[in-house]
Amino acid sequence: MQEKTKRSPRKIREKVLDKLYASSIxxxxxxxxxxxxxxxxRTFFYxxxxxxxxxxxxxxxxxxxxxxxxREVWHNWPTDSYHEVVFKVEEEQL
Numbered sequence: 001m002q003e004k005t006k007r008s009p010r011k012i013r014e015k016v017l018d019k020l021y022a023s024s025i026x027x028x029x030x031x032x033x034x035x036x037x038x039x040x041x042r043t044f045f046y047x048x049x050x051x052x053x054x055x056x057x058x059x060x061x062x063x064x065x066x067x068x069x070x071r072e073v074w075h076n077w078p079t080d081s082y083h084e085v086v087f088k089v090e091e092e093q094l
Contacts, residue, residue, distance in 0.1 A: 007091060013038075015094045016062065023061035025054075028082070036088060037068055043082045051083040058085055064093035 007015070013032040020027065020040075029041035042054060051070040059065050068086040075081050 007094075012091060012094065016089060019062050019094070020058070023057065025057055025061055033086075037086050038089065040085045040087070041082045043080045045077075045081070051085055054083050055085045055087070058087055062087075062089055062093065065089050 009032055013030075016032075016038055017030060020030075027040045028043045029039070031039045033039060040054065040058065051072050055067045055070050059067065066088045068088055069084075070086075071084050073082050073084060
């Protein structure tokens, strides 16, 4: 019986980013957290979208992605405001 090898965290992150890019989703900040979740941030000056729309786009780009949390962080100018989506993807779904 052949045992399945685990991908490195870097390879998993790259695979997730590839799926987002293929769906024309380009985060301003993207990180893989130690607990296996991913944090997607997109800054805004004027709100043309909201964090719920980003969550739906992520779920369409990566079927099986589980949304952990969404939020909007608004700051007075000149500090950046952003939408944040935290999600989890099982390695088998990539």
